[in-house]
Amino acid sequence: MKYELSQTFYFEAAHTLRRNVDVEPSLRIHGHTYIAQITLAGQPEAGSGMVVDLGHLRRAIETLRRELDHRFLDEVAGLGPATLENLCGYIWRAMELLYAAKLDCVEVRREASGDACRLRR
Numbered sequence: 001m002k003y004e005l006s007q008t009f010y011f012e013a014a015h016t017l018r019r020n021v022d023v024e025p026s027l028r029i030h031g032h033t034y035i036a037q038i039t040l041a042g043q044p045e046a047g048s049g050m051v052v053d054l055g056h057l058r059r060a061i062e063t064l065r066r067e068l069d070h071r072f073l074d075e076v077a078g079l080g081p082a083t084l085e086n087l088c089g090y091i092w093r094a095m096e097l098l099y100a101a102k103l104d105c106v107e108v109r110r111e112a113s114g115d116a117c118r119l120r121r
């Protein structure tokens, strides 16, 4: 048995994208609302009864969110082309530094279009 703790946050950001379909509109600067979910998994520590204190996760997310919210994603260092896949990877790398093997899943969605990407251990 393992316990899964999740927290969800959103960010609004702009980007361009080089694609083989919808070439011209994708190359124009446009924006999306992104919803991201981070899941940590493990066993609660005996003393605290927590896998991780959710207050700690909330602070880590706030720092990360400042790097993405109201940004032009093409200019975010280390992201690469601003796809859902690369956003998952970017968030994963930031959270793995803090939570190591407890990091279980990162999901990024664009609900307006029904798009989602999930990165799992």
Ligand SMILES: Nc1nc2c(c(=O)[nH]1)N=C([C@H](O)[C@H](O)COP(=O)(O)OP(=O)(O)OP(=O)(O)O)CN2
Binding pocket: 017, 022, 026, 032, 082, 083, 084, 085, 110, 112, 113
């Ligand atoms: N594998 C991926 N494919 C695409 C991604 C992605 O992140 N991973 N992203 C995009 C775009 O960001 C794109 O703007 C969405 O385009 P599209 O699916 O054509 O939908 P709309 O332009 O209609 O989206 P709106 O939300 O309505 O603007 C494309 N592919």
Ligand SMILES: [Zn+2]
Binding pocket: 015, 017, 030, 031, 032
């Ligand atoms: Zn887009």
